Amino acid sequence: MGLRKHVIMSIVSSIPVFFGATFITFFLMHISGNPVYMLLGEFATPEEVERVSKALGLDKPIPIQYFLWLKKVICGDLGYSIMSRLPVSQLIMERVVPTLMLTISALFVSVIIGVTTGVISALRQQTWVDYALTFFALFWFSMPYFWFAMILVWFFGVYLGWFSVAGSVSLQRLILPSLALGLPGAAVYTRITRSSMLEVLNQDYIRTARAKGLTERLVIYRHALKNALLPIVALTILRIPWLIGGAVITETIFVWPGMGTLLVNSIYKRDFPVVQGIVLIITLLIIICDIIGDIVNSLIDPRIRYD
Amino acid sequence: MRELLRVKNLSVDYIVDEGVVKAVEDVSFQMYKGEKVALIGETGCGKSTVALAIMRILPHNARVRGEIIFEDKNLLALDEEEMRKIRGRRISMIFQDPFTSLNPLLTIGVQNTEPYEIHLGLERNEALERAVDMLKKVRIPNPEESVVRYPHTFSGGMRQRILTAMMMSLHPDLLIADEPFSSLDVTIQAGIIQMLNELIESFNSSLLLITHDLGVVAETCDRVVVMYAGKNVEIADIYTIFENPMHPYTKGLLSSIPRLDIKVERLPVLAGSPPNLLNPPTGCRFHPRCSHAMDICKRVTPPLIEVDKNHLVACHLYSDGDEYGNG
């Protein structure tokens, strides 16, 4: 089907997911406990509770609260943090950039390491290099990334004392968390690149290229690689949400001031609006990535484009 | 006539999980300059493998033995770099499926200029000129425009022409065509055959045509090599093959062609099916399906011997010698 139609379909079917995700979060947050108590303390009088609840709009039935909230969101108002009284959108904005920095550099690490090892693995198929790299991929794939993060903190921060472990944003401080998030993530790339490359190398057009008398180097770089890396691009776009998820814990461990730490802290403190806001942003992001991934897929492959 | 290619005792094994597939065993034949030789046989009889072996682009689980002499050099003994210089330049190959044989992500301009760039070291512009020239020769309409297009925008027949142009760019001495017509519409086939013939003749190249289509063979070729289950069973020139086939398999093959002038109730069919090459039959590989099979056929592999001028057969019916085939 045509590109435009495809995109519209994507958007339309994403809508229920969007509502579903945000509503569920909303619902659960609200039945779990009244944040008013956290604000006022346990010894608040019933009148005070009622007064604050009314002020925060917490006395209405939940579905209505949800729609009210939605209305505000569409106008760009994500509400106010219960804890700090600051606008949620402002809180999130402060944190978006650091999280993006971390996510992108981790992605960078993953892709560079993963794709390179995947290609080498495919070219040296069934030699010891291949087995070693495949083993490594599995090794990193199984690595608990939060533990690895802590080991990095301990080894480089505590033991060697090289990196500071305070909470500032700096390129130097970005290295460790990027590795912590990027290395385990590389494994997926290794495996997919390898199988994609192998599949491509088995194709008839590669045989044609060889039959022409092209150098092996030309065959690989000009003919094989492009075709093999096609699926990688789409994969990368879809990996972004995963990276954000991983970033949540990684940020916490490295005390990196991004959305992740904000989310975790807000959950502890029952700061609904903030949690709601972050989940919203992430859900939106995923849907966008999904759609963009679809588009990119169809654009990159000239065959599909002409369909 | 000058000898161009001599395949001597070529054997190819494939190593697979279940064991060893003896795809090609002890195949020998020659080709002369300017000849058009057909390599015929059923699917799976090893003809493609022979072609790939000559080009040395077999998969990495293949093991090759024997000799392939081309211009006084054994191709199998050359190192990779020397072989690479020969591929596409002195010996070329076009493949069966034009839909998958061209790289979908590169324009045909890029793909068709590569031979010039790599083998002759030409610059892009000059190579492009020549490529466009070749495309004209294979009758691609609007070649100047076509070079910036991608393969999938062309029909199957066109793609086969593009492929042929690509492979004949440097006027190779030998073109191997592995079933180039099989994936194409019958109506297109005729055009392709004609184009191929024209090119071959105008460049004075030789052709090794691999096919199971006997009609095309009759029209086009000078000599025929018949293969069965990895072995070659008969070699003869085109007239002899049709008028006086000697090997039971060849006879069976030819008699199963429907004829317009004779009415038959049922087409004769060769009983049985091709053997599993993981575990081929002992002795003559055709003996399980042969109506003339004798005791010796089960035990001893018949050697390829010349029974007439330029007519070779590998069958015990014709080798009146001892166990070792000495006649």
Place this chain on the structure above:
Amino acid sequence: MFLVRRAVNHFLEKNSMEKTGGRRRVKHSAGLWRLVFRRFKRHRSGMIGLGIVLAMVFIAIFAPFIAPYPYDEQNFSERLQPPSLKHPFGTDPLGRDVFSRVVYGSRISIFIGLVITLLTAVIGITLGLIAGYFGGIVDAVISKVAEIFWAFPIIVFALAIVAAIGPSVKNVILVLGILMWVSFTKVVRAETLSIRERMFIKAAKVIGENNFKIIIRHVLPNAFPSIIVLATLTVPDAILTSAALSFLGLGVQPPTPEWGAILSDGRLYLRLAPWITIFPGIALFILVLGFNFMGDGLRDALDPLMRRR
């Protein structure tokens, strides 16, 4: 436990195959299964994985006999001690023996992993059957939801939900079990669709057999290899995610010695007592590695079966 039984079956089948010539497996030819077993044995990492998993299961089962101390025995005079003969993995801030806690922790991790996988498999398979069988809108909806769930960082969602409904083992299992269904659905849906294409379903429909029964009877055996591989690879994923949740304090509650929770303790004492972080992490890593290796080996070994489709 499930895996022990499976390992025992493996050996039983091998023996009975010799005796009955493979008649135990009725649905596929004996030769094919023999090939599968042979291939698995040859896969070195697969065998290593199996070994690790079996070892871990053994440790989990016999934890009380292996651990020198109860996991919650506090001993303030011995707090924060580095590894020694008496405490091979050192002690934690409450004086508990880390080694014992790690040993007991294996029970929890394995248990959680298996239960989550079971739950998620049931949900995923059911959804896959529904999507494949009904097709049309139902399929379109389920597939699209699946596509988006696939990209979802489950941990973010799980975080929010578990925090909301209260941190506990039960809730972690429930939430993760419900969220991880996508892979199973994909596999089963594909299989269901391909079965639906086949003629004999249409024929049986004419005869009037119960459609759903047909589907189940044909889809499940065919999808079996893929499901098994998937399950083996879902367990470590579940274990890791639940450990991450516990690490954030949203899973098991103290003093339960779940590895993620111990790591969380360890974080505060990273400078003073890194052993609290190092050892449980290694255990977690090895367990996950074991399952992944095993799953990888299974996938390679079962390839001929899966390729037969």
